[in-house]
Amino acid sequence: MTSRAQAPAHGCAPARARRGTSDDRAGGLLCRILARIGADPDTGWTRDGKIRLGTAADRAELDHWLGDLGLGEGDCLAVVAEVMARAKTPPRSLRYFRAAIELRAAKGRRRKRASRPERWPTIRARLPEEISAEGEAGNV
Numbered sequence: 406m407t408s409r410a411q412a413p414a415h416g417c418a419p420a421r422a423r424r425g426t427s428d429d430r431a432g433g434l435l436c437r438i439l440a441r442i443g444a445d446p447d448t449g450w451t452r453d454g455k456i457r458l459g460t461a462a463d464r465a466e467l468d469h470w471l472g473d474l475g476l477g478e479g480d481c482l483a484v485v486a487e488v489m490a491r492a493k494t495p496p497r498s499l500r501y502f503r504a505a506i507e508l509r510a511a512k513g514r515r516r517k518r519a520s521r522p523e524r525w526p527t528i529r530a531r532l533p534e535e536i537s538a539e540g541e542a543g544n545v
Contacts, residue, residue: 434478435459435467441485442496451495458498466499474510484509 436446439459444451449459470476484505496502 434471434481435464437478437482438467438485438499441482441489443489444495453495456495456497458496460498463499466503470506470510474506476506476510476513480509480513481506 439446439449442451442458444456444458449457451458467481470481471478485502488502488505492501
């Protein structure tokens with residue numbers, strides 16, 4: 406069991422510096438998400454000290470958002486901010502945001518599809534008279 410003084414597995418800048426690990430995209434994003442939620446970015450504990458965020462399960466959830474759903478950091482942070490503005494209770498994990506995150510990802514896919522024009526073959530029907538006129542012109 407991790408004590409409250411120890412940093413969770415992700416760690417933010419001060420915790421990574423103490424452990425000598427490098428910064429990665431998801432780790433930095435997780436720190437910013439924890440800050441938006443109101444948890445300590447270094448330890449993951451909420452202000453009241455009852456809930457610890459930033460666990461391995463939260464890291465896997467964040468990887469799902471970035472990898473499987475293809476969302477960017479800005480989208481993730483925006484959704485967390487929107488949900489937290491309406492939240493009555495603090496989240497117990499990042500799964501708290503899953504429905505809103507998946508909705509944002511679906512809207513993004515729809516937007517991409519709508520902005521990409523489909524290429525359809527051009528089919529022009531010709532009347533028999535046009536075909537015979539071409540044949541006669543070729544015979545001359």
